Amino acid sequence: MSKAPEHDPAQDRPDVRSPRHHAVGLPAVANSIRVVGAQAGAKRGLPLLRDVNQTGGFDCPGCAWPEPGHRHPAEFCENGAKAVAEEGTRRRVDPDFFTAHAVTDLAEKSGYWLGQQGRLTQPLHLAEHATHYEPITWDDAFALIAAELADLDTPDAAAFYTSGRTSNEAAFLYQLFARRLGTNNLPDCSNMCHESSGSALAETIGIGKGSVTLDDLYQADLIIVAGQNPGTNHPRMLTALEKAKHAGARIATVNPLPEAGMQRFKNPQTARGLAGRGTDLTDLFLQIKVGGDLALFSILNRMILRAAATDPAAVDRDFIDTHTHGFAAFAAHHGADDPDGDAAALADAVERTGIPAAEIERLLAMVLAADKIVVCWAMGLTQHQHAVPTIREVVAFLLLRGNIGRPGAGVCPVRGHSNVQGDRTMGIWERMPDRFLDALGTEFDFAPPRDHGLDTVGTIRAMRDGRVRVFFAMGGNFVAATPDTAATEAAMRGCRLTVHVSTKLNRSHAVTGARALILPALGRTDVDAPGGREQFVTVEDSMGIVHASRGSVPPLSPGMRSEIAIVAGLARAVLGPDDTVPWEEFALDYDLIRDRIERVVPGFADYNARARVPGGFSLPHAPRDGRVFPTATGKANFTVNPVTSPEAGPGRLLLQTLRSHDQFNTTIYGLDDRYRGIHHGRRVVLVNPEDAAALGLADGAFCDLVSEWSDGDRRAPHFRIVHYPTARGCAAAYFPETNVLVPLDSVAETSNTPTSKSIVVRFEPDSGEPGGAARS
Numbered sequence: 057m058s059k060a061p062e063h064d065p066a067q068d069r070p071d072v073r074s075p076r077h078h079a080v081g082l083p084a085v086a087n088s089i090r091v092v093g094a095q096a097g098a099k100r101g102l103p104l105l106r107d108v109n110q111t112g113g114f115d116c117p118g119c120a121w122p123e124p125g126h127r128h129p130a131e132f133c134e135n136g137a138k139a140v141a142e143e144g145t146r147r148r149v150d151p152d153f154f155t156a157h158a159v160t161d162l163a164e165k166s167g168y169w170l171g172q173q174g175r176l177t178q179p180l181h182l183a184e185h186a187t188h189y190e191p192i193t194w195d196d197a198f199a200l201i202a203a204e205l206a207d208l209d210t211p212d213a214a215a216f217y218t219s220g221r222t223s224n225e226a227a228f229l230y231q232l233f234a235r236r237l238g239t240n241n242l243p244d245c246s247n248m249c250h251e252s253s254g255s256a257l258a259e260t261i262g263i264g265k266g267s268v269t270l271d272d273l274y275q276a277d278l279i280i281v282a283g284q285n286p287g288t289n290h291p292r293m294l295t296a297l298e299k300a301k302h303a304g305a306r307i308a309t310v311n312p313l314p315e316a317g318m319q320r321f322k323n324p325q326t327a328r329g330l331a332g333r334g335t336d337l338t339d340l341f342l343q344i345k346v347g348g349d350l351a352l353f354s355i356l357n358r359m360i361l362r363a364a365a366t367d368p369a370a371v372d373r374d375f376i377d378t379h380t381h382g383f384a385a386f387a388a389h390h391g392a393d394d395p396d397g398d399a400a401a402l403a404d405a406v407e408r409t410g411i412p413a414a415e416i417e418r419l420l421a422m423v424l425a426a427d428k429i430v431v432c433w434a435m436g437l438t439q440h441q442h443a444v445p446t447i448r449e450v451v452a453f454l455l456l457r458g459n460i461g462r463p464g465a466g467v468c469p470v471r472g473h474s475n476v477q478g479d480r481t482m483g484i485w486e487r488m489p490d491r492f493l494d495a496l497g498t499e500f501d502f503a504p505p506r507d508h509g510l511d512t513v514g515t516i517r518a519m520r521d522g523r524v525r526v527f528f529a530m531g532g533n534f535v536a537a538t539p540d541t542a543a544t545e546a547a548m549r550g551c552r553l554t555v556h557v558s559t560k561l562n563r564s565h566a567v568t569g570a571r572a573l574i575l576p577a578l579g580r581t582d583v584d585a586p587g588g589r590e591q592f593v594t595v596e597d598s599m600g601i602v603h604a605s606r607g608s609v610p611p612l613s614p615g616m617r618s619e620i621a622i623v624a625g626l627a628r629a630v631l632g633p634d635d636t637v638p639w640e641e642f643a644l645d646y647d648l649i650r651d652r653i654e655r656v657v658p659g660f661a662d663y664n665a666r667a668r669v670p671g672g673f674s675l676p677h678a679p680r681d682g683r684v685f686p687t688a689t690g691k692a693n694f695t696v697n698p699v700t701s702p703e704a705g706p707g708r709l710l711l712q713t714l715r716s717h718d719q720f721n722t723t724i725y726g727l728d729d730r731y732r733g734i735h736h737g738r739r740v741v742l743v744n745p746e747d748a749a750a751l752g753l754a755d756g757a758f759c760d761l762v763s764e765w766s767d768g769d770r771r772a773p774h775f776r777i778v779h780y781p782t783a784r785g786c787a788a789a790y791f792p793e794t795n796v797l798v799p800l801d802s803v804a805e806t807s808n809t810p811t812s813k814s815i816v817v818r819f820e821p822d823s824g825e826p827g828g829a830a831r832s
C-alpha cells in the first residue's frame with residue numbers, strides 16, 4: 057500500500073503568484089521526469105517514457121491530440137507524463153487497505169488522496185449493509201451482476217457508462233454486450249464533453265468529427281483557437297501551432313482568460329524553446345465574455361456578407377452554390393441586404409462579447425486576408441446552453457469562404473479523452489443510427505434494440521426516479537464528473553447495484569448502490585497477454601487516425617484483467633453458455649474482434665493489416681476527402697441561429713468551471729496550477745479585479761459560491777478569491793469541486809450537455825471549510 061499521507065485539509069491552502077506568460081520550457085521537462093520517477097520508479101519509469109506515443113509503444117492515456125507522422129524520441133508532454141505516471145505507478149491498493157478503510161471513511165477522503173493510493177489490484181465487493189469492501193473472485197462478481205440484471209423488469213433498467221479511455225476493441229464488445237442484453241443505455245463522457253460539437257457538425261456537415269489533419273494546421277493561414285486551453289489540456293498542440301506559425305500562419309485566440317500556453321510557447325524539443333525566448337503564438341487575443349462566442353461568430357458572418365457586397369471574393373460563391381444549402385435564409389438572417397442594421401448589430405455584439413469593436417474588425421481583417429482558415433475549439437464552446445447554435449455558426453463562418461474540404465482549412469473540435477472519438481465510432485452512443493444497428497444485427501445474427509437509450513443526464517434522472525437500478529461504468533468517475541453532485545450522489549445511492557471497472561480508486565467507489573463492485577482493469581501502459589500471447593489494442597485520435605497501442609510494463613497484479621476480458625466474462629455470465637458470440641475467443645485474440653469491427657463499421661477495411669502499419673491509418677471523412685456532405689439535404693447546411701448569450705444579472709457573475717494544470721478531469725495530480733500562478737490549493741475563484749471591487753470581494757478573502765436556478769440555490773463553500781485578469785462579468789473555478797453548483801436540468805439544447813461553462817453565481821460570506829470529498 058502507498059505511503060502517501062492522508063489528505064490534510066490544511067494542505068488546501070492556496071498561495072497565489074503572478075500568472076505566467078509562457079508555457080512549457082525546462083520546468084515542464086524536469087517535472088515530467090520527476091513525476092514518473094516518483095510514481096513508477098526507474099524500473100517501470102524508463103520503459104514507460106521510452107514507449108509513450110512511439111510506434112510499437114502505447115498511446116498516451118492523456119488527451120486525444122494526434123502524434124505527428126515523424127516521431128521525436130520524446131513525443132510526450134508534461135501532462136502526458138503525469139497521465140503515464142498516474143497509471144504506471146508501482147503503488148497498489150491491496151486487500152488490507154479495504155480492511156483499514158470503511159466505505160464511509162473513503163467517502164470522507166479527497167479525490168486527490170484516493171487517487172494517490174495506487175492501482176486497484178483485485179475485484180472487490182461491497183455487500184448489502186456491509187461497511188467494508190471485501191475481495192471477491194471474478195466468477196462470483198460476474199455471477200452477482202448476472203443475477204441482478206436477471207432480476208430487472210427490463211434491460212432498460214440498467215445503464216452502461218463509458219469514459220473515453222476504453223480501446224476500440226473493448227468498446228465494440230461492450231456496446232455489443234449491452235445491445236444483446238437489449239438496451240441502448242450507453243451514456244458516455246462525451247455527453248458532457250463534445251456532444252454539442254457532434255450534434256452541430258452532424259447537422260451541418262454530415263459527420264460529427266473534425267475535418268482537419270495535422271498537415272492542414274501546418275498549411276493554414278489563420279487558426280482561430282476558441283474556448284480551449286491547449287497549454288494545459290492538449291500541450292503538444294502547441295508544437296503544431298508553433299510549426300504552423302513558422303510556416304506563416306496567424307493565430308487568433310478567443311478566451312475569457314489569457315491562458316499562458318497560447319501566449320508564448322517554449323518548445324522543449326528545440327534549443328530555442330529550452331534556452332531561448334520561445335515562440336509568440338497569439339497574434340490577436342480576444343478576451344471574450346463567457347458565452348459570447350455565438351455573438352462573435354454571428355457578427356463576423358454579418359461583416360463577411362457585408363464585405364461581399366463590395367468585394368464578391370469575400371465569400372466563396374462557387375462553393376456556396378455547389379456544396380451548400382440554406383444560404384439565402386442565412387444571409388437574410390444576417391441582414392445581408394440591411395446595411396442600416398449594421399451599427400446596432402455591432403453594438404449588440406460588443407455588448408455580448410465584451411470585445412471592443414476595433415478588435416472585432418481586426419479579426420475580420422485577418423479573416424478576409426486568409427485563404428485557409430481552421431477553427432479549433434473545446435469545452436469553452438461546448439458546455440453552454442446555446443453551444444450547438446454556437447458551433448453551427450462556426451461552421452457557417454467556415455462555409456462562407458469555402459473553408460471545409462480543402463487543405464489548410466476546416467473544423468477542429470479538439471477531443472478530450474484519448475479514445476473518446478474511437479469509442480463513438482465503435483458504437484458507444486445511446487442513439488446509434490439504424491445503419492450501424494443493422495450491420496451489427498446482421499453480423500451477430502440478432503435484433504438490436506432500436507429505441508434510443510439514456511445519455512448521461514438522462515441516466516442520472518432515471519436513477520433518481522428508480523427507472524435505472526443497475527449502473528455499470530467502464531472507467532470514469534461518474535459521481536464526480538457529472539453535474540449536481542448532491543442529486544447525482546443520491547441517485548447513485550438509490551441503485552440496487554453499482555459496478556465500476558477502474559484502474560484507480562475514486563469517489564464513485566465510495567458513493568454506491570445497495571451493493572457495489574470494483575473490477576480492476578489493465579490500462580494502456582500494462583502489458584496485456586491473455587493466455588500468454590501478447591495482444592495490442594487500437595485507438596482513434598482527434599483527427600481520425602486509428603493506430604495500435606501496446607502496453608510496456610508488467611501488470612502489478614494477476615488479479616487485474618483487461619477490459620476486453622472483463623466484458624467477455626460478464627457477457628458469458630449474463631447471456632449464458634448458448635450465446636452465439638464467441639466471447640472467450642475474442643478475449644484471447646483481439647484480431648478476431650477487429651475482423652468483426654471491419655464488417656460492421658465503415659472505414660475499417662483490412663483493419664488487422666493496417667493497424668500493424670506504424671502510425672496506423674486514417675478513417676474516411678467525406679467532407680474532408682471530397683466535399684461530400686452526408687446530411688439530410690445532401691449538402692453542407694447553413695443554419696439560422698438567433699443571437700443569444702447568458703446573462704448573470706446584477707450582483708452576479710457567470711462562473712465557468714475548468715481544469716487546472718495539475719489534473720486530468722477528476723484525477724487530481726497535485727494542488728498547483730503553475731501557469732495561472734495558483735499553488736498548494738484548488739478552492740479558488742478567479743474574479744476580475746473591477747468586478748471584485750464592485751462586489752466587495754477582497755483578494756485573499758474566502759467566500760461561498762451560490763448558484764441560482766429555478767429549483768433553488770446550490771452552495772459550494774469556502775473559496776479563496778483571487779483577483780485575476782479574466783473577462784468582466786465572469787469568474788472561473790476548478791471542477792469537480794464546483795460540480796455541486798451545476799443544476800442537473802441546466803443543459804445545452806439538442807446535445808443535453810451540462811452547462812458547466814456558464815453558471816450564474818452570487819458570492820456569500822464564507823461558511824467555513826467543507827468536510828470530506830467536497831474538498832477534493
Ligand SMILES: Nc1nc2c(c(=O)[nH]1)N[C@H]1C(S)=C(S)[C@@H](COP(=O)(O)OP(=O)(O)OC[C@H]3O[C@@H](n4cnc5c(=O)[nH]c(N)nc54)[C@H](O)[C@@H]3O)O[C@H]1N2
Nearest residue numbers: 119135283284285289346347434435436472714715720721
Ligand atoms: N492535463 C489535462 N489534459 C486534459 C484534460 C485534463 O483534465 N487535464 N481533460 C481532457 C478532456 S476530457 C477534455 S474535454 C479536454 C478539455 O480541454 P479544454 O476545453 O481546454 O478544458 P477546460 O479547462 O475546460 O478549458 C476551457 C477553456 O475555455 C475557456 N472558456 C470558458 N468559457 C468560455 C467561453 O464561453 N468562450 C470561450 N471562447 N472560451 C471559454 C476557458 O477559459 C479555458 O481556457 O482536455 C483533455 N485533456
Ligand SMILES: Nc1nc2c(c(=O)[nH]1)N[C@H]1C(S)=C(S)[C@@H](COP(=O)(O)OP(=O)(O)OC[C@H]3O[C@@H](n4cnc5c(=O)[nH]c(N)nc54)[C@H](O)[C@@H]3O)O[C@H]1N2
Nearest residue numbers: 219249531532533537557558559560562713721722791812
Ligand atoms: N463542472 C464540470 N464538469 C465536467 C467538465 C467540466 O469542464 N466542468 N468536463 C466534463 C468532461 S469534458 C468530461 S470528458 C467528463 C469526464 O468524466 P469521466 O471520464 O467519468 O472522468 P475521469 O475523471 O476522466 O475518470 C477517471 C477515472 O477513470 C478510471 N480510469 C482511468 N483510466 C482507465 C482505464 O484505462 N480503464 C478503466 N476501466 N478505467 C480507467 C480511473 O479509475 C479514474 O479514477 O467530466 C465532465 N465534467
Ligand code: SF4
Nearest residue numbers: 116118119133136292
Ligand atoms: S498532448 Fe495529450 S496525448 Fe500528447 S503527450 Fe500530451 S497528454 Fe499525451
Ligand SMILES: [Mo]
Nearest residue numbers: 249250472473
Ligand atoms: Mo472531455
